Amino acid sequence: MIKWKQENVEIKDGGDYGIKALPEQNQAILIIRAFDDNHEGSYMCEASNMFGKTSQTIYLFVVGKYCILY
Secondary structure, eight states, X not given: OEEEEETXXXXXXXXXXXXXXXXXXXXXXXXXXXXXXXXXXXXXEEEEETTEEEEXXXXXXEETTEEEEO
């Protein structure tokens, strides 16, 4: 199971966001279709299965019409 969260709130597929799982490539992709200052903040991808759970957090900065991931 893959979950994406922004500032600890789960993101659902639809609206500003698209979520795509590519298990063959071992990838989970979060697409932000149109971003603004409201999208700035921490994003966490959490993956879990019967063997355990892991997560990775990144920070998204919005600078004008660009976004920077850190």
